[in-house]
Amino acid sequence: MIKKLLKIVFVLVLSNSIYAQETKDVVIIIQKKSPIIYAEVFGGFSVMQNFGFAGGGELNYQYKKNLFTLRYSHETGYVKQDSVFAFSNVEDNDEYAILYGRRWLTRSHSYSVSVGVNSNNLKFTNRDFEHNRYYQYKRFYGVPFEANFKWFNPKRRSNLIFNALTPSIGLKVFGSISKYSYAGVGLVIGFGLPKNY
Secondary structure (H helix, E strand, C coil), rough: CCCHHHHHHHHHCCCCCHHHCCCCCCCCCCCCCCEEEEEEEEEEECCCCCEEEEEEEEEEEEEEEEEEEEEEEEEEEEEEECCHHHHHHHEEEEEEEEEEEEECCCCEEEEEEEEEEEEEEEEEEECCCCCCCEEEEEEEEEEEEEEEEECCCCCCCCCHHHHHCCEEEEEEEEEEECCCCEEEEEEEEEEEEEECC
């Protein structure tokens, strides 16, 4: 009788332990977020003391909606000469800037605004009545700003090189507030690692 009772208890304990070993399959999906790093080149029209042209490049990094930017730009100013199609370059400015801003993304558009600090190297060119050139150099600091609106392809390709070469294109308003302020507007083209939507 005791042997039968021990066998029953053994079978019950064994069946419970076997049942206890069953586990439910848990699927954990970890979405790896791709970094948003991209470079841009831009060019357009600008106004310092005189009307001219501007161009430059940027390196951008986005974390959440925060945008960090390193910007280099070159601005020129021209004055009209006596001839109809003759202009003389009288202003050249090299700007080195660090900006912080916010960037908002949709499936195929991005909007961003940024401000920061910059260092400028400005060269003025003057001519006297005998057409001799005189240069004057100014170094100063300012508050750079910019606003961007860009279109891009929301679909990523499988190859990293193709992702880096997928361009964005848009409009940029940029400038600097300082002793020698300037403002410009132009076309911007970006290349880099897009967000995986």
